[in-house]
Amino acid sequence: xxxxxxxxxxxxxxxxLEMMWRICPALAMGCTVVALVPPTSPTPLLLAQLAGExxxxxxxxxxxxxxxxxxxxxxSQPAIQKVAxxxxxxxxxxxxxxxAGKCVELGLALGMExxxxxxxxxxxxxxxxxxxxxxxxxxxxGGLRLLIQESVWDEFMRRLQExxxxxxxxxxxxGAVDMGTRGAxxxxxxxxxxxxxxxxxAQVFQAGDVPPKSPFYPPTLVSNLPPASPCAQAExxxxxxxxxxxxxxxxxxxxxxxxxxxxxASVWSERLGQALxxxxxxxxxxxxxNAHNLRDPSVPTGGCKESGCSWHGGPDGLYEYLRPSxxxxxxxxxxxxxNYDTFxxxxxxxxxAGPEIGPSPAPPYGLFVGGRxxxxxxxxxxxxxxxxxxxxxxxxxxxxxxxxxxxxAAHQAAPGWAGQSPGARAGLLWALxxxxxxxxxxxxxxxxxxxxxxxxxxxxxxxxxRRLRAWGARAQAQxxxxxxxxxxxxxxxxxxxxxxxxxxxxxxxxxxxFVSLLAPALACGNTVVMVPSAACPLLALEVCQDMATLFPAxxxxxxxxxxxxLTRCLALHQDVQALWYFGSAQ
Amino acid sequence: xxxxxxxxxxxxxxxxxxxxNHPAVLRRAEQIQARRTVKKEWQAAWLLKAVxxxxxxxxxxxxxxxxxxxxxxxxxxxxxxDLLKALNMHDKGITTAAVCVYPAxxxxxxxxxxxxxxxxxxxxxxTGFPAGQTHLKTRLEEIRLAVEDGATEIDVVINRSLVLTxxxxxxxxxxxxxxxxxxxxxxxxxxxxxxLGSLTNxxxxxxxxxxxxxxxxxxxxxxxxxxxxxxxxxxxxxxIRDFFWKTGNKIGFKPAGGxxxxxxxxxxxxxVKEELGDEWLKPELFRIGASTLLxxxxxxxxxxxxxxxxxxxxxxxx
Numbered sequence: 001x002x003x004x005x006x007x008x009x010x011x012x013x014x015x016x017l018e019m020m021w022r023i024c025p026a027l028a029m030g031c032t033v034v035a036l037v038p039p040t041s042p043t044p045l046l047l048a049q050l051a052g053e054x055x056x057x058x059x060x061x062x063x064x065x066x067x068x069x070x071x072x073x074x075x076s077q078p079a080i081q082k083v084a085x086x087x088x089x090x091x092x093x094x095x096x097x098x099x100a101g102k103c104v105e106l107g108l109a110l111g112m113e114x115x116x117x118x119x120x121x122x123x124x125x126x127x128x129x130x131x132x133x134x135x136x137x138x139x140x141x142g143g144l145r146l147l148i149q150e151s152v153w154d155e156f157m158r159r160l161q162e163x164x165x166x167x168x169x170x171x172x173x174x175g176a177v178d179m180g181t182r183g184a185x186x187x188x189x190x191x192x193x194x195x196x197x198x199x200x201x202a203q204v205f206q207a208g209d210v211p212p213k214s215p216f217y218p219p220t221l222v223s224n225l226p227p228a229s230p231c232a233q234a235e236x237x238x239x240x241x242x243x244x245x246x247x248x249x250x251x252x253x254x255x256x257x258x259x260x261x262x263x264x265a266s267v268w269s270e271r272l273g274q275a276l277x278x279x280x281x282x283x284x285x286x287x288x289x290n291a292h293n294l295r296d297p298s299v300p301t302g303g304c305k306e307s308g309c310s311w312h313g314g315p316d317g318l319y320e321y322l323r324p325s326x327x328x329x330x331x332x333x334x335x336x337x338x339n340y341d342t343f344x345x346x347x348x349x350x351x352x353a354g355p356e357i358g359p360s361p362a363p364p365y366g367l368f369v370g371g372r373x374x375x376x377x378x379x380x381x382x383x384x385x386x387x388x389x390x391x392x393x394x395x396x397x398x399x400x401x402x403x404x405x406x407x408x409a410a411h412q413a414a415p416g417w418a419g420q421s422p423g424a425r426a427g428l429l430w431a432l433x434x435x436x437x438x439x440x441x442x443x444x445x446x447x448x449x450x451x452x453x454x455x456x457x458x459x460x461x462x463x464x465x466r467r468l469r470a471w472g473a474r475a476q477a478q479x480x481x482x483x484x485x486x487x488x489x490x491x492x493x494x495x496x497x498x499x500x501x502x503x504x505x506x507x508x509x510x511x512x513x514f515v516s517l518l519a520p521a522l523a524c525g526n527t528v529v530m531v532p533s534a535a536c537p538l539l540a541l542e543v544c545q546d547m548a549t550l551f552p553a554x555x556x557x558x559x560x561x562x563x564x565x566l567t568r569c570l571a572l573h574q575d576v577q578a579l580w581y582f583g584s585a586q
Numbered sequence: 587x588x589x590x591x592x593x594x595x596x597x598x599x600x601x602x603x604x605x606x607n608h609p610a611v612l613r614r615a616e617q618i619q620a621r622r623t624v625k626k627e628w629q630a631a632w633l634l635k636a637v638x639x640x641x642x643x644x645x646x647x648x649x650x651x652x653x654x655x656x657x658x659x660x661x662x663x664x665x666x667x668d669l670l671k672a673l674n675m676h677d678k679g680i681t682t683a684a685v686c687v688y689p690a691x692x693x694x695x696x697x698x699x700x701x702x703x704x705x706x707x708x709x710x711x712x713t714g715f716p717a718g719q720t721h722l723k724t725r726l727e728e729i730r731l732a733v734e735d736g737a738t739e740i741d742v743v744i745n746r747s748l749v750l751t752x753x754x755x756x757x758x759x760x761x762x763x764x765x766x767x768x769x770x771x772x773x774x775x776x777x778x779x780x781x782l783g784s785l786t787n788x789x790x791x792x793x794x795x796x797x798x799x800x801x802x803x804x805x806x807x808x809x810x811x812x813x814x815x816x817x818x819x820x821x822x823x824x825x826i827r828d829f830f831w832k833t834g835n836k837i838g839f840k841p842a843g844g845x846x847x848x849x850x851x852x853x854x855x856x857x858v859k860e861e862l863g864d865e866w867l868k869p870e871l872f873r874i875g876a877s878t879l880l881x882x883x884x885x886x887x888x889x890x891x892x893x894x895x896x897x898x899x900x901x902x903x904x
Contacts, residue, residue, distance in 0.1 A: 125824050126610030133613075158831075166860050178621065270605040290607050488609050 002030040003105070003321050004081040009036045009071045009095075011087030016043055018141065022084055023047075023061065029321040031082075032060045036074050039065045040185075072098045080104060082321070089235075107320055109302070112142025113236050115265035116292060117252055117278060118156065120149045122268035126290070128159045130266060134292040135241045136167055136179045136219045143236030146243040147252050153245050157223070164219050167208035179239065181215040189237045190217050197222050197242075200229040227255075235261065249274065253281045264301065266292040280494075285311075289489075296485045300493065314483070314493075365395045365537075367402055367560065368544040370409035371553025377401035382561070384538060395537050398561035403529070403569040406557040407576055410500040410527040413554030418497045418525040422476045425523060428551060429472035433465040435546035436515075443511060443542060450510070450536050464515040471519035497525030499577035502570040504531045504563060506582035511539040517580060518556060526577075528556050529570065534563045590772070591835050593765065593799030596758045600832070601793050606785040606821055615816035622856035629852070630890045633883050634675060636851040637664050640880055641709055641840070641873045643686040645808065651694040654687060656903065658698035661685045661706060665884055666901060672891040682880070683869040684709045684739060689732040696736040709739035709774070713764065716807035718743040718778075722760065729767040739772040740764075743807060746781045749791050757791070761798035774802035774840060774873075777822070780812035785821045792825035802838035808875060813843025816857065823861040836865070842875025848886040851879055 006026045010019060019035070026033050037044045044063045051061035064070070068091060075083045075095055085095055086109035099106055116134055118127050135144040148156050170177040181187070198204055202225035210218040223243045225232050236242050246252040256265065266288040269275040279287045285302040288294055295301065300314035311317050365381075366373035376396040384393050396402075417425075436443070440461050447457035483491040501521045505513045510533040521528045532540035537560045544558050559566060563583060570579055624632050642661045644653065661682045670676040686709040687695050695708045710732040714720035729740055742764045748757040765773055775795040779788050792803050803822055806813040819841055826837050839858065845851060851874060858866050866872055881901060888896040 121605060123605045123607035123610060126607040126614070129610060129614045129617075268607075270607060290610060291613070488612075 001322060004031060005079050006031045006033050006321065007036070007074050007077070007080040007083045008033055009068075009074065009083065009085045009087065010038070010044075011068075014038075014086070018086065019044060019047075022086070025317050026084075026321050027060060029318055031321050032062075034062045034064065034074065034080070036064050036066060036070055038068065071095060075099055075104065075106075082107065084109075084320075086110070112238070112263070113145060113261055114142065114263055114292070115145045115147065115256055115282075115284070117147045117256060117265060117267045117282075118149060118152065119249065119252075119267075119269040119271075119274060119278070120151045121271045121274065122152075122290070123270060124152055124156050124159060127156070127268045128163050130268060130290075130292045131160060131241065132163060132167070132178070134266070136164075136239050137293075142238050144241045145236055146241055147246050147256060148243060149252070150245045150247055157221075157243070160221065161205055161207065164205070164207040164221065167219050169208055169210040169216050169218065179219070181217070184215050186238055187215050187217045190220065190240055193231065193234070193237050193240055194220055194222065197225055197229075197231045200231055201226060202229075202231070202242075233259070249278060253278065257281075257283045264288070264293075266290075291489075294487050296487050298485045299483065299487065299491050316493075365393065365541045365560070367396050367398055367406070368541065368548070368556075368558040369402065369406045369554075370557065371551070371555075372548060373544070374405075376561070377405075384536060393538050395541065395560040398531075398559035398566055400569045402559050402561075403566060403573060406529045406559050407500055407502075407573055409554035409557055410529050411554075411575065413552055414497075414499055414527045416552065417522075417527055417555055420525070425475045425525065426472040429468050429475065429519060429523060431550050432543075432546060433468035433472070435550065436461060436465045436468065436543065439542065439546065443539060446536075446539055446542065447511065460509070460512050464512050467512075467516050468519050471523040474520075475523035495524075499526060500529065500575065501526045502529045502531075502573075502576045502579045504567050504570070504579070504581045504583055505533045505540070507533050507535045509533075510536040511543070513582070514540045514543065522556065527554065529576070530556065530558050531563060531566045531570070532558060532560060590770075591796070591799050591801050591837060593762070594797050594833055596755060596794075596797055598754060600797070600828075601754070601790040604786060604789050606789055608785055608817075611785060611817045611820050614820055618816060618820075618857050618860065619853045622853075622860070624852055624856075627890075630673060630887060632852055632855055633848055633886055634665070634673070634680060635867070636848070636855060636874065637880065637883055638680060638683060638869055639855075639872055639874045640664070640682040641684045641686045641842075641875045642682045642880065643808070643842070643875050643877050645686070645688060645711065645715070649688065649691050651691075651698075654691050654694040655698040655701075657687075658685055658695055658704070659702055660880070660902065662699075662702045662704040663902075664880055665887055669884070669887050669891050673887070681706055683707075683873055686711065686741065686875065688715070689728055689735070689737075692732055692735040692737045707738040707772070708736060709741055709772075710735075710737035711741045711743075711776075711807075713742040715741070715743055715776075716778075716809040718745055722763070726763060726767045729764060733767075733769060733771050737771060739774060740768050741774040741776055741804060743776045743778060744791065744795065746778055749782055749787055754790065754794055757794050758798045761795055761800065765799040772801050773799065774804050774838075775800040776804040776807055776842075778807055778810060779805050779814075779818045779822075780810035785817065788818055788821050789825050792822050793829065796825070796829045796835075796837050800837065802840050802873065804840040804842055804875065806841075806843045808843030810843070814841035814845060816853070819854075819857060820861065823858065827862055836871055838871040838873065839866070840873040840875055845874055845876050846878050846882060848879070848883045851876075851883065 008022055023033055035044055045065060048061050048063035052058050071091065072095060075098060082105040083099065084107040085092055089110050092108050092110045096106060114134060116131060131144065131146065167178045169179050194204055202222045205221040206218040208219045210216050217239060220240045221243060222240060225242055225244065227244065246255055262284050264286040265282050265284040267275050267278045268290055275289045279289055298314050300311045300316035302311035311320060366375050376398050380397040381394040382397050384395055440458065443461050444454060444457040447460060448454055480495055481493045483493060485491055503517045503521065505517060514532050518528060518530065540558055547556055567581060570576055642657055644657050664680065664682050667676060670680065681704060684707045685695055689710050689712055692708055692710045699706065699708065712728045712732050713725035732740060744757060745760060761775060777788065777791050777795065782788050782791060795803050805818055805822065823839060826839055830836055841854060845854065854874060855867065858872055881898065884901050885896050888901065
């Protein structure tokens with residue numbers, strides 16, 4: 001089912017092609033578009049005029065020409081159902097913050113830098129052409145980082161500099177031009193970057209037949225930039241290319257993955273095995289082999305990490321503009337007095353429970369981290385009450401340090417788990433389902449104490465086991481596809497596990513929710529850090545006892561404690577790849 | 587002709603690590619044709635320059651002295667006089683670069699050129715053109731006889747079987763022998779790229795030919811199924827550039843076969859300009875082997891001068 005009205009926000013240095021990449025699928029899927037474009041280029045307005053002349057549907061494409069500050073205002077209009085933003089990182093963050101709590105989807109495509117990795121088994125001349133395609137033709141959106149193997153450094157540099165000398169820059173309509181201009185703003189940005197790089201000790205080489213007037217900036221090659229310098233960390237603007245050497249393939253991957261940006265990259269090598277290995281190892285949304293910037297409308301391209309999470313092209317791109325037809329209408333859950341700084345900072349202290357009556361409770365549970373129960377950092381526990389107000393048990397009070405430990409344990413387990421075959425994953429989930437069934441009576445009795453009827457409790461346990469099995473079966477179907485498109489060569493769409501997922505469970509259905517959220521994450525190859533239901537985490541902890549024997553260490557980690565505080569810790573932790581939250585509006 | 591390429595000793599390490607990525611080269615070839623278009627008076631100027639690069643060729647079984655004579659006259663006056671006058675280029679001595687014929691017709695060609703009062707060189711094909719599948723002894727003898735008859739440029743064909751079986755030393759030796767047999771004549775080595783199998787082989791064969799002492803490397807005989815294409819040319823031009831960087835010798839390039847339209851010839855000129863630079867755009871370092879190309883260029887120039895399209899019969903035949 002289509003999403004309704006799409007708001008599109010474009011950066012000051014967008015290209016026509018990028019705009020069409022976003023407008024066309026939206027219109028094709030039946031959505032209408034409101035685009036905010038910077039006032040310097042009239043082309044989108046022309047497009048909107050043409051769209052308006054189509055007669056029967058005058059309002060499908062609307063264009064507003066204005067400064068970037070209108071972006072959040074556009075995004076907060078009540079009728080907009082999805083905002084597609086492409087541009088700089090900071091603005092994306094601001095937008096995300098302003099849209100929190102409203103039921104507006106946000107698609108981000110941030111940053112425009114790409115990477116070119118050249119090994120010594122590559123065709124160097126063709127790689128030089130690849131650099132030209134990537135950085136200095138009008139198809140590449142941003143600057144380029146070059147990683148070149150040391151043994152071909154000199155040869156490559158020489159050829160690249162020679163090739164740069166032949167580039168011609170000028171007005172786009174002159175038939176013999178390689179690159180145009182992106183406006184004075186882009187020119188200034190590039191100028192500033194180059195000056196900073198020079199002051200930090202880099203060598204700058206500029207060449208090409210470029211008109212000396214302002215908006216044209218010559219193709220620039222920056223080398224010998226020390227890797228720890230601030231310039232090397234910042235995004236490379238167009239039309240600058242920053243080159244750095246590497247010694248081995250392993251080092252190349254480490255350097256390439258060592259940035260927060262994860263847009264697109266290309267690997268150049270004539271040895272198939274090496275090329276594929278490097279391609280798989282790069283944490284980028286799109287990887288090309290022996291080519292750069294090959295785009296085809298039927299092939300999805302997108303980014304990961306800080307480059308945003310939206311896709312365009314291919315079926316994935318079209319799914320961006322659709323939502324499943326059974327989603328309920330989402331109610332905006334905006335809370336009025338939201339203070340980000342104080343939320344979840346302090347942990348409300350819990351008084352010890354009244355005089356203990358009834359059977360003496362079990363000793364307090366620890367946190368389930370790294371495959372075993374551990375004492376919490378704060379060395380305190382909180383009491384859990386059952387439905388009649390009596391003390392049910394004590395669980396640990398988790399804090400920031402425990403979250404950190406849990407995330408680390410999850411990260412350690414992540415590569416091993418992701419590398420497991422789908423069959424092995426399915427097997428583990430089924431084993432857990434069997435263990436749950438064995439424990440049915442204990443779990444049911446605990447649920448009863450929480451006020452659930454016996455029959456319903458048993459049903460809950462059974463349903464949990466069934467869901468585990470279902471997800472185990474789903475683990476087999478990976479979803480990788482091989483696509484043959486208009487480009488030379490096949491396109492491999494891999495669905496990779498995200499990494500570490502953090503899940504904060506809702507209060508209701510303590511067992512079922514816990515299991516239903518755990519299973520999909522594990523089935524797809526991620527490791528989890530879970531904060532179970534605050535009202536009754538004991539059931540989750542029972543399941544942990546089984547997990548301690550069945551699962552590899554660190555696969556699933558459970559931290560109990562104050563939900564708000566733990567959510568804050570998880571949200572602020574920068575190495576958690578995704579967070580699922582079920583809880584209060586705040 | 588300028589000083590010959592003395593060649594170098596065989597150094598197989600120059601070709602051992604070479605890799606050529608086919609799709610990337612194809613992409614570059616498409617780009618060249620699309621990105622460098624020339625119009626109006628600059629186009630006319632480029633076309634006249636292209637005329638000076640043509641090796642006017644006739645290599646048919648039914649060549650006799652009459653059509654050779656016609657060819658040689660056309661080589662001396664490639665564009666109609668009044669068109670050249672309109673462009674103010676009639677006194678610049680525009681002729682084609684050479685005339686290319688079979689060895690048996692070299693005498694006729696030399697005679698016809700002398701009668702026309704023209705001193706452009708006569709190039710002869712040799713060594714079992716076009717297949718090269720004859721004994722080495724007869725191939726060398728062909729070269730010597732052609733040189734005796736008055737050919738000052740010799741276009742030899744390499745032995746493709748040596749390339750396909752990877753016998754690089756043997757290939758080097760053969761071409762060295764051709765070089766010696768040529769003596770003072772200018773040696774063009776035809777690689778017959780359509781039969782070499784892969785772009786990597788084309789690069790290797792080009793390097794070996796240059797190391798052995800060729801003055802020019804030529805893409806094809808014109809008689810294969812696939813003759814001069816842009817991807818092959820890109821690889822050969824890169825080889826020429828690498829040889830120049832390694833030794834300082836400038837070797838010439840000649841595409842032949844399949845170049846029929848004026849637009850194509852402009853694309854070829856851009857390609858050489860882009861990959862090698864302006865110094866290679868001289869008849870000493872760049873030739874185009876063609877026969878009908880000249881008529882198409884003449885028609886384009888006619889159109890530029892008069893604004894009308896000419897029929898083939900408006901312009902003198904070659």
